[in-house]
Structures are given as C-alpha cells and as structure tokens.
Amino acid sequence: MVMMMLKGNEATAYAAKVAKVQVIPAYPITPSTLFPEKVSELISNGEMKAEFIPVESEHSALSAAIGAAATGARTMTATASQGLALMHEVLFIASGMRLPIVMAIGNRALSAPVNIWAEQQDTIAQRDSGWLQFYAENNQEALDLSLIAFRVAEDKRVLLPAMMGMDAFVLTHTMEPVDVPDESLVEKYLGPPEQKYPTLNPSQPSTFGAFVFPEHYMEFRYSQFVAMEHSKKVIDEAFEEFKNIFGREYRKVSGFMNEDADILLISMGSMTGTAREAIRKLREKGEKVGLIKLSVFRPFPKEELVEITKNARIVAVVDRNISIGFAGAIFTELVASYNNIEKKPKILNFILGLGGRDIRVEDYIEIYNRAKEAENRGVKEIQWINVDEDAVYEVEGPL
Amino acid sequence: MNYENQEFFAPGHRACAGCAAPIIVKWVLKIAGPNTIIVNATGCLEVFSTPYPHSSWRLPWIHVAFENASAVASGIDAALKAQGKREGTNIIIFGGDGGTSDIGLQSLSGMAERGHDILYVMYDNEAYMNTGIQRSSSTPFGAWTTTSQVGPYNIIGKNEFKKPIAEIMAAHKIPYVATVNPAFLPDMKMKIEKALKIKGPKFIHAISSCTTGWRHDPSKTVEIMRLATETGIFPLWEIENGDFLKMKLTYVPKQRKPVEEYFKPQGRFRHLFQNPEKIKEIQKMVDEWWAKFENKN
Numbered sequence: 001m002v003m004m005m006l007k008g009n010e011a012t013a014y015a016a017k018v019a020k021v022q023v024i025p026a027y028p029i030t031p032s033t034l035f036p037e038k039v040s041e042l043i044s045n046g047e048m049k050a051e052f053i054p055v056e057s058e059h060s061a062l063s064a065a066i067g068a069a070a071t072g073a074r075t076m077t078a079t080a081s082q083g084l085a086l087m088h089e090v091l092f093i094a095s096g097m098r099l100p101i102v103m104a105i106g107n108r109a110l111s112a113p114v115n116i117w118a119e120q121q122d123t124i125a126q127r128d129s130g131w132l133q134f135y136a137e138n139n140q141e142a143l144d145l146s147l148i149a150f151r152v153a154e155d156k157r158v159l160l161p162a163m164m165g166m167d168a169f170v171l172t173h174t175m176e177p178v179d180v181p182d183e184s185l186v187e188k189y190l191g192p193p194e195q196k197y198p199t200l201n202p203s204q205p206s207t208f209g210a211f212v213f214p215e216h217y218m219e220f221r222y223s224q225f226v227a228m229e230h231s232k233k234v235i236d237e238a239f240e241e242f243k244n245i246f247g248r249e250y251r252k253v254s255g256f257m258n259e260d261a262d263i264l265l266i267s268m269g270s271m272t273g274t275a276r277e278a279i280r281k282l283r284e285k286g287e288k289v290g291l292i293k294l295s296v297f298r299p300f301p302k303e304e305l306v307e308i309t310k311n312a313r314i315v316a317v318v319d320r321n322i323s324i325g326f327a328g329a330i331f332t333e334l335v336a337s338y339n340n341i342e343k344k345p346k347i348l349n350f351i352l353g354l355g356g357r358d359i360r361v362e363d364y365i366e367i368y369n370r371a372k373e374a375e376n377r378g379v380k381e382i383q384w385i386n387v388d389e390d391a392v393y394e395v396e397g398p399l
Numbered sequence: 400m401n402y403e404n405q406e407f408f409a410p411g412h413r414a415c416a417g418c419a420a421p422i423i424v425k426w427v428l429k430i431a432g433p434n435t436i437i438v439n440a441t442g443c444l445e446v447f448s449t450p451y452p453h454s455s456w457r458l459p460w461i462h463v464a465f466e467n468a469s470a471v472a473s474g475i476d477a478a479l480k481a482q483g484k485r486e487g488t489n490i491i492i493f494g495g496d497g498g499t500s501d502i503g504l505q506s507l508s509g510m511a512e513r514g515h516d517i518l519y520v521m522y523d524n525e526a527y528m529n530t531g532i533q534r535s536s537s538t539p540f541g542a543w544t545t546t547s548q549v550g551p552y553n554i555i556g557k558n559e560f561k562k563p564i565a566e567i568m569a570a571h572k573i574p575y576v577a578t579v580n581p582a583f584l585p586d587m588k589m590k591i592e593k594a595l596k597i598k599g600p601k602f603i604h605a606i607s608s609c610t611t612g613w614r615h616d617p618s619k620t621v622e623i624m625r626l627a628t629e630t631g632i633f634p635l636w637e638i639e640n641g642d643f644l645k646m647k648l649t650y651v652p653k654q655r656k657p658v659e660e661y662f663k664p665q666g667r668f669r670h671l672f673q674n675p676e677k678i679k680e681i682q683k684m685v686d687e688w689w690a691k692f693e694n695k696n
Binding site: 025049053057059060061070072093200202209212 | 433434435436438439445446449450451452454456457458459460461462463464466467469470471472473474475476477478479480481482488505506508509512513
C-alpha cells in the first residue's frame with residue numbers, strides 16, 4: 001500500500017498498473033488525456049509492463065482493445081464524451097463478443113455547442129450498449145472501482161465489458177490522496193492477467209464475430225441480458241471480497257442520514273460530496289432529509305433502490321444528464337423500478353450541473369425546498385436547477 | 400514450410416460461382432500455414448464464409464466491423480507481444496476495397512504508421528458488392544454501378560478515377576507493397592511468400608473479379624482478370640520501403656492488348672461502347688502510365 005497524491009485519471013492509470021493490464025490502446029481527449037500520458041510515462045520509466053498502442057482514433061482504441069481481449073490479454077482504455085460517442089458502434093461489439101474490457105471515462109458534456117466540462121450524458125447515452133457502468137465519487141473510488149470492474153467483467157458468469165465514470169475535471173484533474181494497493185494483493189483479488197475464455201489461438205482455431213441469422217441472433221442477445229442480470233450478484237461478491245482484502249466498502253446503493261428521512265435526494269458521481277454537505281446543513285435545522293448514492297448504473301440496482309427509498313414521502317432524483325424528450329436517466333429508471341409496486345413515494349426529477357455548471361450546496365438546498373413544496377401542492381415533475389429559464393423562453397417561447 | 404496440400408479455407412462456403420475472393424484467400428492461407436490469425440473486415444468474404452453455426456476458417460478468425468480491421472489486428476499484435484507469444488505467428492487481414500480504400504483507410508493508415516507486423520490483403524472487386532454493387536473509391540473510371548448509373552444525363556458511369564490505394568500505402572514507406580492478380584498465380588504466390596517473410600506492415604492489393612457486379616459469365620473469371628493485366632490496366636508490381644524510383648514491374652506483357660478486350664466481356668462497361676471516345680481516353684491513360692517505364696528502358 002502506498003499513499004499518493006493523484007488526479008482521477010492518474011488513479012485509473014495506477015489501477016491499470018496494479019491490475020497488470022497487458023494492453024492499453026488509447027487516444028487523447030480532454031478530460032481523459034492524462035490516462036494515456038501517465039501510462040506512457042509509467043511504461044517508459046520501467047514502472048509498468050504493458051503494450052501501449054497510441055491509436056489514431058477512439059474508434060480504433062476500442063477496436064484494438066477488442067483484438068487484444070479476444071487474444072486473451074487483460075485490456076484497458078480510457079476516453080470521454082465525443083470519444084465515447086465515436087466508439088458507439090464498437091461498444092456493442094465488445095459486449096456482444098463478451099470481452100471483459102475495462103474503460104475509464106472522464107464524464108464530459110457532448111457537443112454541440114462544444115464543452116469540455118463535467119456531465120454524465122456521455123456514458124448515460126451508452127447505457128443500452130451492454131456494458132456495466134460504475135460511477136466514482138472521488139479518486140480513491142475511481143481506482144477501486146476500476147479494479148472491481150475487472151473483477152466483475154472477467155467473472156465467467158458475466159464476461160461483459162465495464163466502464164467506470166468519473167466527472168470531468170472535478171475528479172479527472174483534481175489531486176487527492178489515493179491509496180494505491182500492492183500488486184500482489186490485486187493479483188489475489190483479480191487473478192493473473194491472462195484470460196481463460198476461448199481466444200484467438202492457432203492451436204485451437206475458432207471463429208469470432210460470425211454472421212448470425214434470425215434463427216440464432218436472439219439467443220445471443222438473451223445471453224447478454226442474462227449475464228448482466230447475473231452480474232448483480234457478482235458485483236455484490238466483488239464488493240465483499242474487496243472489503244476483505246483492501247478494507248474499503250462499496251455498495252451499489254448507499255444511504256446517508258436516510259433512515260428516518262421524509263425526503264431523499266439521489267446522487268451519482270462527484271457531486272455526492274456536495275450533496276452530503278447540504279444534507280448535514282439541513283439536518284442541523286431539523287429537516288428530515290437523507291441522501292442515496294448510486295455507484296452502479298448498469299445493471300440498474302432497482303431492487304436496492306426501491307428498498308432504500310420506499311419509506312420516504314418524496315424522492316428527489318438529481319440527474320447530471322437529460323434525455324431530451326423525456327427526463328433524466330436515473331429518474332426514468334427509478335420510476336420504472338416502481339412499476340407494479342403499489343406503495344411508492346412521489347418521485348421528482350432535478351436536472352443540474354450540465355456542461356460543468358458549478359454544483360453548490362445552495363443548489364441542493366434549493367432542490368430540497370422545491371421537493372418539500374411537493375408535499376403540499378403539485379409541482380413540476382422535471383425541474384432544471386440554476387438555469388436562466390427566461391433567456392431560453394425569450395428565444396424558444398415559454399414552456 | 401509448404402502447406403500447398405492443406406486447405407485452411409474449407410469448401411462449402413456461400414460465395415457466388417466465379418467469385419475470385421476465395422481463390423485469393425485460399426492461396427494466402429496455404430502459404431501462411433497454420434500458425435496464423437485472421438482478421439476480416441465486414442464484406443462479402445465475412446458473410447459468405449461464416450454463416451453461423453458454420454465457418455470455412457480452419458484458422459483463428461475474427462470479424463469486428465467494417466472500418467476497423469487494422470485496429471483489431473493491432474490489438475492482436477500487442478496482445479501476443481504482451482503474452483510473449485508473438486514470434487512465429489502471422490497476423491493477416493482481409494478487407495474488400497470499400498473496407499480498405501474508403502471506410503477502413505484511417506485505421507489502415509494508423510496500423511501502417513505504427514509499424515505493426517501485419518499483412519493486409521485487399522481483395523479489390525471494385526465496388527460495394529456485399530450491399531449490391533455501389534461505387535467505391537476503388538471503382539474504375541467508366542464503370543456502371545448502382546450508384547453510378549448510366550443514363551442520358553450520365554453516359555459514362557463512374558466519372559472519377561480509381562483511388563491508387565497501393566501507391567498510398569507505399570507512400571507510408573512500409574517495407575512491402577505489391578499488386579497481385581490470382582490469374583498470375585506464381586507471381587501472386589511469390590509476393591505473398593515474400594511479404595510474410597518481412598517484419599512490419601505489408602500491403603497486398605489483389606484484383607478480385609465479381610461476376611455479379613462486373614456482369615460477366617462466371618466461367619470467365621480467371622480469363623477476365625488475366626485481361627486486366629494483359630491490357631495494362633492492372634499492372635503487377637512491388638515497392639519496398641516506399642522507394643517509388645525502384646518500383647519493380649513483376650510482369651510486363653509482351654504486347655499490351657487494347658483495353659476494350661478487357662471491357663467487352665463485362666456488362667459494367669457495356670455503355671462505353673456507345674462512346675468510343677471514352678475508351679480511347681482510357682487507353683491513352685493506360686499508355687501514359689506504361690510510357691514512364693518503356694521510356695526508361
């Protein structure tokens with residue numbers, strides 16, 4: 001164990017190092033460029049042994065990752081925003097081919113207009129791609145969840161790729177003390193990097209990526225669905241084993257001052273710390289408010305979320321993403337999780353912090369106040385926080 | 400080692416009768432032998448050779464998508480290196496002209512620039528045959544396709560020239576680039592063998608007739624491909640390390656045949672015979688290309 005001052009990107013590069021990742025194809029993009037830079041540095045100074053492929057695009061980064069993982073190498077890459085969008089086609093192929101690639105994402109807004117700051121739209125837009133999705137609150141989590149992602153992805157009951165999101169700049173470029181675990185302990189946790197599933201091997205020739213007709217295609221898709229369902233249990237086991245070896249505890253869904261709360265806020269990613277601060281302040285004033293943090297978005301932990309929110313009167317879901325035409329993604333899926341459950345809290349959606357707009361303690365207090373209003377009267381189901389509505393209505397017409 | 404008596408590309412695949420692609424593949428594999436990993440770009444070859452649950456490939460084979468075969472192969476190269484298993488294994492990519500000259504050009508260029516030890520074989524049937532004969536940048540001037548149709552407002556079919564992909568690859572200064580024609584088997588075998596002995600990126604451009612898209616009798620495949628070279632339209636050459644001045648013609652027709660002999664049996668060029676001027680234009684271009692060498696000698 002070594003304590004180091006690391007930026008989020010560096011923490012994930014160290015995750016690659018201690019996990020003995022064998023192949024790292026990567027392409028620079030703000031805010032995840034520090035990942036390939038750090039990897040290149042660690043390899044060049046002899047601290048890390050891996051094949052780094054400085055590819056010519058993100059599309060090729062993930063394609064090379066597929067080639068490497070199909071050859072049985074532990075493989076990792078990193079990207080963000082436009083880069084992840086460019087990978088879109090290949091994301092589905094990686095999961096369809098059941099390759100346990102791990103990818104660190106610097107969660108960033110998508111163009112247009114171009115913006116390089118924090119937002120979770122990039123990964124949320126890929127939620128249907130068949131990848132597991134983890135989200136980090138801080139840089140220690142970024143490292144730990146990257147290791148956990150390998151453990152789950154490589155489990156033979158799962159064999160699906162995983163992405164680990166950390167908010168742009170707030171995490172990717174901010175230094176925090178991070179406990180970098182010993183390689184020997186990580187090897188105990190993950191096993192050796194050589195993969196055991198069928199690979200491109202001349203002594204046992206197999207065909208990968210064949211042309212599949214309607215009579216067989218659905219079974220391949222259903223296999224992925226079943227594997228993702230199985231991953232729920234595997235994630236819990238991986239968290240448990242992680243705690244036993246490294247002493248740090250993770251849950252898909254965790255609560256803070258939530259036990260007796262009438263109103264619950266739901267948060268995912270780096271702004272959870274700010275939310276916690278707001279909850280503390282509100283509690284000091286006697287408000288019965290609590291916080292639920294989401295660390296896993298795919299598979300969506302619906303059972304745990306329902307269990308932990310069912311006794312609240314109001315659940316205020318805070319989304320740093322928006323599906324234009326409906327609502328934020330966590331809200332949508334939480335509402336869907338309550339399908340066929342009779343007793344349910346009132347669920348509201350608050351959109352904030354898009355394109356790196358600062359998320360302040362006051363914003364969470366504002367969200368709480370608006371949610372509290374809903375106890376007595378009807379309020380808008382989806383509300384945008386800290387946005388100049390008048391300026392928009394002037395151009396688009398009022399809503 | 401010689402694997403000429405072994406078949407690594409099994410019969411029973413679903414290629415059209417008269418398709419030249421399996422001839423190319425079969426011979427590349429015979430020369431490469433069993434210690435080989437194949438990457439296939441999306442295209443006819445991938446579709447007709449792997450109708451699940453069947454496969455014609457007796458070697459490890461992977462298809463990922465259309466534009467990224469070179470990137471996938473780069474990842475395989477890196478993985479084998481990381482595992483200490485790189486020595487002795489061939490990595491060969493097969494891609495059609497669309498998957499190579501158009502949508503796959505970026506990843507191919509990246510692979511060449513990074514210097515991966517990979518052989519890329521482009522089977523060039525001069526259009527998007529898998530989707531139904533649409534023009535690609537590799538479709539020759541004057542050819543009819545379903546997206547370069549012939550009519551009163553477009554009498555010549557494709558108005559643009561064929562992208563010189565092999566020259567583009569040679570300009571990457573990779574160790575070996577060659578053009579091959581399965582109708583000239585000994586020349587083709589020699590070049591594949593040579594390419595596989597060289598470390599680094601290699602590119603082989605193989606002309607590959609498509610009876611469906613070129614619109615010719617399936618029994619005439621080899622004959623027509625032979626005419627491509629005998630007329631001088633598809634010259635056979637090799638360039639090492641990007642040294643264009645030392646480009647070596649590996650076959651010089653004793654007397655080049657007129658280009659219309661190549662056009663005549665192919666339906667895709669039929670309309671040109673209504674405009675003999677265009678045929679003369681093409682003949683002039685071919686003559687000019689060859690004049691550079693003939694003057695030198």
